[in-house]
Amino acid sequence: MNEGPNIAQIASLIGDPARANMLAALTGGRALTATELAAIGGITLQTASSHLSKLEAGGLLAQRKQGRHRYFALADEAAARLIETMMGFASSRGHLRYRPGPKDPALRKARVCYDHLAGDFGVRMLDSFVCHGEIVSDGENLSVTDKGRAQLDAFGIDLSSLASNRRPLCKSCLDWSERRSHLAGTLGKALLGHMFDQGWARRSEESRAVIFTPEGERKFLLQFPIDP
Amino acid sequence: MNEGPNIAQIASLIGDPARANMLAALTGGRALTATELAAIGGITLQTASSHLSKLEAGGLLAQRKQGRHRYFALADEAAARLIETMMGFASSRGHLRYRPGPKDPALRKARVCYDHLAGDFGVRMLDSFVCHGEIVSDGENLSVTDKGRAQLDAFGIDLSSLASNRRPLCKSCLDWSERRSHLAGTLGKALLGHMFDQGWARRSEESRAVIFTPEGERKFLLQFPIDP
DNA sequence: ACGATGCTTCGATAGCGATCGAAGTATGGA
DNA sequence: TCCATACTTCGATCGCTATCGAAGCATCGT
Incomplete structure (x- = not known):
């Protein structure tokens, strides 16, 4: 047992409804700000920020700072x-x-x-x-x-x-x-x-x-x- | 928001480590009993039973009764x-x-x-x-x-x-x-x-x-x- | 320089779900 | 018939995490 890649980790990242909604929205290809994604997920900005940093650490998202905005997009096509x-x-x-x-x-x-x-x-x-x-x-x-x-x-x-x-x-x-x-x-x-x-x-x-x-x-x- | 398929539901099913281990083991194609899967997941039989019924309800697994054993396998090739x-x-x-x-x-x-x-x-x-x-x-x-x-x-x-x-x-x-x-x-x-x-x-x-x-x-x- | 906006971090709470013991059901064997 | 095995259901516990308020940090506009 316990061989191979750890799928539970990324699956649990996608498994939260708020995060799943954000990811689905980002499948549209546009980079969105944290505030926009919070609205999409139906949560406050603080919670969204926590989710987004987890998704980034998991390799699903990439962020780009631009002025005081922070744009989030899917990490790449594989995601x-x-x-x-x-x-x-x-x-x-x-x-x-x-x-x-x-x-x-x-x-x-x-x-x-x-x-x-x-x-x-x-x-x-x-x-x-x-x-x-x-x-x-x-x-x-x-x-x-x-x-x-x-x-x-x-x-x-x-x-x-x-x-x-x-x-x-x-x-x-x-x-x-x-x-x-x-x-x-x-x-x-x-x-x-x-x-x-x-x-x-x-x-x-x-x-x-x-x-x-x-x-x-x-x-x-x-x-x-x-x-x- | 909230359009399209509900990916959070299946993702959270896969997102639990015990369930992920079971699913990974079943990728081997062999049907396994609940007792075997409990050992693979590192949990007791009661917990495994709960997991397996959830996975079946989610369309990931199919079970086949055979005598007093219950064999579980991946639902199909798509899974x-x-x-x-x-x-x-x-x-x-x-x-x-x-x-x-x-x-x-x-x-x-x-x-x-x-x-x-x-x-x-x-x-x-x-x-x-x-x-x-x-x-x-x-x-x-x-x-x-x-x-x-x-x-x-x-x-x-x-x-x-x-x-x-x-x-x-x-x-x-x-x-x-x-x-x-x-x-x-x-x-x-x-x-x-x-x-x-x-x-x-x-x-x-x-x-x-x-x-x-x-x-x-x-x-x-x-x-x-x-x-x- | 100052306030406003965008976002992160911290801390506390609350609720969900994974876990297991105990009891219940079904099947097989003697 | 009686016990053993395989599994499910119930009930209680406990830990994890999603959530948000409050405070802190960074950037922009003026």
């Missing part, structure tokens, strides 16, 4: 994937906590996951890349083919500028609403950023939803078709 | 994947709890994950399938090609008999020691079972390790080669 994985499992077991509202369908359609596109549109985009042979997958890691490189170049994304030693270019990330994978990594981030730049879509102010313009949606479906 | 994912994250953050010993290298080399092969050998096997075009991956799910079907047939595994409506044939599962994917699903199970049947390897009695015979290891490396 975001862990949270999304747990969401997927929880929803598959019926551990739901829905407060059904108009935002829900929008979230399922398209939302931000850390810094890339998730939801129905995110899954479709990766499907399109794969079924056209622009991205291939060897197990967990994805890689871009020459055909994909040319396609992305035409779309306006320069792969060579995305190279990073700290973070993989492509990574698959399990989608909790679709239960399939979407594209993460620096390429996933760049693609979402490009869509924002092109005016195809914008972020919702109060949730993780990504709202496409009618024109943007048309162009998205044209750019990432799915053939049988 | 096993969740635990392995958490192990991967925990070890990447240095949340280790090693009791270094001779078993450790054996576990990294080859071990059981639920009912399929994990560790260095598990990752190698999937790599071999993929780099020979016998299995292709479209995002999360893997699928066997015609070439792969023939290869497996020659190896002695009949794919058509593995079809199941309850569980996918192929699934990728993240390996906590290698941080790469290995092959899960009914095919992963069948492959490991076949190796046991052929006498290539056997299970360790006291841990999750899979111990290959020298002859079995030679045949394994020959059967699942990796070319550049």
